Amino acid sequence: MIELLRELVEIESPTGDTAAMRDRVARELAGLGGDVALDGEHVRADFRGEGEPLLLLGHLDTVWPLGTLAELPWRLENRRAFGPGVYDMKAGLVVMFEAIRRAATARALRVVLTADEEIGSPSGRDAIERAARGAAAALVCEPPTRDGDLKTARSGLGRFHLVVTGRPAHAGEPREGASAIEELARLTLRLHALADPSRGVLLNVGVVSGGTRENVVAAGADAWLDVRVPTAAERDRIDGILRTLEPETPGTSIALGGGWTRPPLERSPGSTALFTRAREHGRELGLDLHEASTTGGSDGNLAAAFGLPVLDGLGAEGGGSHAADEHVLVDSLAVRAELLARILRAPGV
Numbered sequence: 425m426i427e428l429l430r431e432l433v434e435i436e437s438p439t440g441d442t443a444a445m446r447d448r449v450a451r452e453l454a455g456l457g458g459d460v461a462l463d464g465e466h467v468r469a470d471f472r473g474e475g476e477p478l479l480l481l482g483h484l485d486t487v488w489p490l491g492t493l494a495e496l497p498w499r500l501e502n503r504r505a506f507g508p509g510v511y512d513m514k515a516g517l518v519v520m521f522e523a524i525r526r527a528a529t530a531r532a533l534r535v536v537l538t539a540d541e542e543i544g545s546p547s548g549r550d551a552i553e554r555a556a557r558g559a560a561a562a563l564v565c566e567p568p569t570r571d572g573d574l575k576t577a578r579s580g581l582g583r584f585h586l587v588v589t590g591r592p593a594h595a596g597e598p599r600e601g602a603s604a605i606e607e608l609a610r611l612t613l614r615l616h617a618l619a620d621p622s623r624g625v626l627l628n629v630g631v632v633s634g635g636t637r638e639n640v641v642a643a644g645a646d647a648w649l650d651v652r653v654p655t656a657a658e659r660d661r662i663d664g665i666l667r668t669l670e671p672e673t674p675g676t677s678i679a680l681g682g683g684w685t686r687p688p689l690e691r692s693p694g695s696t697a698l699f700t701r702a703r704e705h706g707r708e709l710g711l712d713l714h715e716a717s718t719t720g721g722s723d724g725n726l727a728a729a730f731g732l733p734v735l736d737g738l739g740a741e742g743g744g745s746h747a748a749d750e751h752v753l754v755d756s757l758a759v760r761a762e763l764l765a766r767i768l769r770a771p772g773v
Contacts, residue, residue: 468537480562505754518761588677607678739760
């Protein structure tokens, strides 16, 4: 497993450049007995068997640009494996492949590995929707929580572009103009005030720009907004607020672009049943697993939107996702693969 993990980490695969990774995992899935089909940059493999198939989800892409490997090379240190994408989520792919091999289950399986998950799966969602048809449940091999727990809920995600239009004027005659930057500053505070972390509602204005010169009242400004919500009800509430924003600065206007990239993954009876069985399997392996929710999204959100119960966080343990110290606990690879193999043999759905 460690050798395969190193091989995958050393195939750099930023979003938009995943062909080499796609071809390598396609060979791996074919070697496990899957009927592999390439769907553009995405990979699907069907394993024939009995019953409604279990859908296994993962992704090929990482956030790391080409050339990162030279700066952050693969290395093993203190039973930890380091390298770009090792935790999110190449170790999860290794766990998935090993689990399929170990399970040798009579149950039908279906695998979809998307190539654009890190940017919201704009094309991968179609591959997931097709694979979800007729499936019994989705098992997602993203990393678990930092405590090793599994995920039965994830936030829905939105990325919005706010464009403020004002009226230019000389800075010495500010009343002749209408400052788009002033309105954007006011708007930023209003948006941040909508956040309620205790309810899982998060809003962050992360990028702003505007104006032309320091001696000109700004005629334009814009910002990118990240929104995270725990439920469809909260999504609809925030969406209504965003679409009815009115400016506070006279002479300015606000235009909203962007939208919701992932629906919320809400805890359901089906996901609870999956977790209950997974926890039983975990106890047999010495794991004390708990349910968790997270403010990050995954392709599991999409599978849930297509009607499947979802259990997420079935990858390897580690930390540092998207950071320079990204790493995997090497000793977790085998035990997490065995956990998933047992789930594949007896998923509880």
